[in-house]
Amino acid sequence: MNHNLSESILQKRIKRFKSIKRGYYSLIAIIFLYILSLLSPLWINDKPLMIRYANNQYDNGEKFEDINNNELWDLGEPFNDKVRYFFPAIWDLLDFVPGLSYPIYESKYFNQITNKFEVDFRALDKICEKENDGNYVIMPLYPYHPHEDLKDELDEIYEDMNNNGKYDNGEIFMDQNNDGVWTQNNPPTKPDGFGGRHLLGTDNTGRDVFARVIDGFKVSITFAVICTILSYSIGIILGGTLGYFGGKVDLFGVRIMEIFSALPFLFIVMILSGFMQPNLFILASILVFLSGWIGISYFIRGEFYREKAKDYVSAAVSMGASNKQVMFKHILPNALTPIITFAPFAIIGYIGTLNMLDLLGYGLQPPAASWGEILKQALENLDNWHMLIFPIIAMTITLFMITFIGEAIREAFDPKVYSRLR
């Protein structure tokens, strides 16, 4: 055994954590997947990564060659068709910021064709390909947005002869089910598999299940991390105060904690979210305020009680450290290690709670993607197995990996060596 004496406890723990392979690799995988899901607007989106567009018309601000010198652009005069580049998908990276409005792409020209207020970029892509005049649209890898209703999408493949992005009378369609009729896409549709249109099918309102499962991962992890950070901050401040000062403050505080822990908090969350229609941040705050802070406060309070009797605290006090300094500079680092081991399990709990609220219909507001919301639709009609099995697989794998992380962290921070007689 060669121990490096200069290694700190934390370094040792990290080393021990890394040596537990399944936990370590799970952590790497979760972080990687989370970053990937944060970047999902760049690879799962109905908006293109980039558009190059020149409209072959004279626009304001374009230079023209004024052949007849009337200072006006006339037909027949050559002009510099300004080429524009748009990057619509980039804006979606910021869509978690509440209140931020990003540009809506609409155009008269495309409006008439797609009968839509907004541009249908998938149709635009086809048109640009067909016209072949230098305009192009770069669609993301998986060109469907998790919030996008696709009720009017085509179910059978067709040849779009007039390039308007929809099936018209007289256009040839591939009659896949041989009934001689072009069938409307009736959501929910079953999975098309790789190479098909919707990898994991669509849900009741025609939203893409794959896109929503990925988005649900992002939402779940974000929510759980926000909840954990919030509850830890409140718990550390409150529990620390109660444990450090003790006495009447403690007595009063513990009563409050008991009262809050007796609340049927999920019912209250449901009642509140019924009329508040909360976004992710508000829902997280409600949840933490009603119950999340209690457990961690209890724990920190106990730790502070134990730690404040130790000699190093008396030393710090005799050196003239203020209460705040003693609490947060001296005691807290010593009390922190046990609660770090709780964090992964807290995250598991919050992911479960969020999806449960969504399952019951009292969670995030409708367009928001969530595993629980897909499950809710699946439970309405159990024949839609694809809406049942894929979110559950995603949820189970995620929670499974976080459990591994939690186990590894506990193993690293709080190793138990059992001496066995036989």
Add this chain to the structure above:
Amino acid sequence: MIPVFFGSTLLVFYILQSVPDGPFEQAVKQIKMQQMQSGEGGAATGGNDKNSMEISEHVLEKMRRSYGLDKPIWKRYLIWLGLAEKENEYKEIEWGVPFRYTIKNLGQGKYAPVSLQQWMIVNLEDDGNYKIYQGAQGTDFEWKKKNPLYISPLKTPEQPEFINVYKLLPTENELWDLIDSESPNYDENYLIESNWKLAKVMENDMVGITLKKRQGIFTGYLGHSEKHNESVGTLIWNRLHISAFFGLTSFILVYLVCIPLGIIKALKHGAKFDTFSSFVVFLGYSIPPYALAAILLSLFATTNIFDTPILPSRGWRPEDWENLSLTGKWIGQIKHALLPIIAYMVGSFATLTILMKNSLMENLSQDYVRTAFAKGLTEKKVIFFHAVRNSLIPLATGIGNTIGLFLAGSYLIEKIFGIDGIGLLTFKAIGTRDYGIIMGFLVIGVLIRLFGNLISDLCYALIDPRIRFK
């Protein structure tokens, strides 16, 4: 426990009473909707219609009064507790004119709805005070065809049973005879002073009278459900056996599975069985109960896998329960209970097994185990009589919490499997804003918690020989 009871109920009560779109607003909305529909049916009255759509201030005031909203929240809370008097009824009537007061709707008779009624009169006495008298209770209709009974006014009135009411009300003239009779003690038992109270005296001979009653948690009354039109106590009591059946069965089963599994895992720590069962346990920890419930449903209760669904998907018992034979009842009950109980169990399965395993491992490394081995006891005896007994202590402390959770029922599983238990009742009450049920559930929850703590302590004393109640 007492501050917890008051604190939590007050907090929930305050939240419920102060969130918008409560029962009062919903009732107002409903009335407006009805007005709108009836307005559409009639002739179009044009733009001035807007005023007629509004509910008059007088009606609103009356409604607010009936919902108790004219009082501050703390007073409403006291009323809910049963410490203050609740205004059950409020009526504005003309004094000196008998009126019929409908006590309770009894149900639908052969031709018309039948209700339990009572004659009442507000009388201006000679001393200038108003006094309120009430007559016998009865109905206008013959409730049962056979043997209709006419109660003579001089007979002592009996408190009628809910179903067996076939008394007929006295006629108005007979009532007048009684009131006009010379003797002040005409019949104490018949025309007695009512427990209605005078609320206010208004113009044109009108008086407002109220029926007040102390009725709340401390008088054993859990509240009234607006939507079910039934007392919350009855509603919960009618469903208690359903939730308790699932809760207790899965509670017992989970302990029966987890304790032996934990023991085996601890004894075979590091072996293949341990690794494999750890995987299963982690999987059980990772799947939320509702997700497992959904998977089970789609596997066994639909035609996705099997040609015919082999297990029922909804309900807690077969529908034709009464006609089944004893074996049929058993099979039907087990078929209905199988999936929910598995879903119930998975929630606490992982934590309990790991807790048992770790606790036993810790005890096996203690000195007293070494001592027991040293004095020559067999391995079985050391493990099962010494180590296991001590390692059950942490499980015993949690037993109260667990039993509380199980008894109150899991609304999620009850919702997914369509079991009409307490959990589903309360969950539905949230959607319909039935505050009586929510508050009743809260009280029951606190009581179950108390009960659970008691059970915890008892188990603790049973297992840990150092603790004795003296």
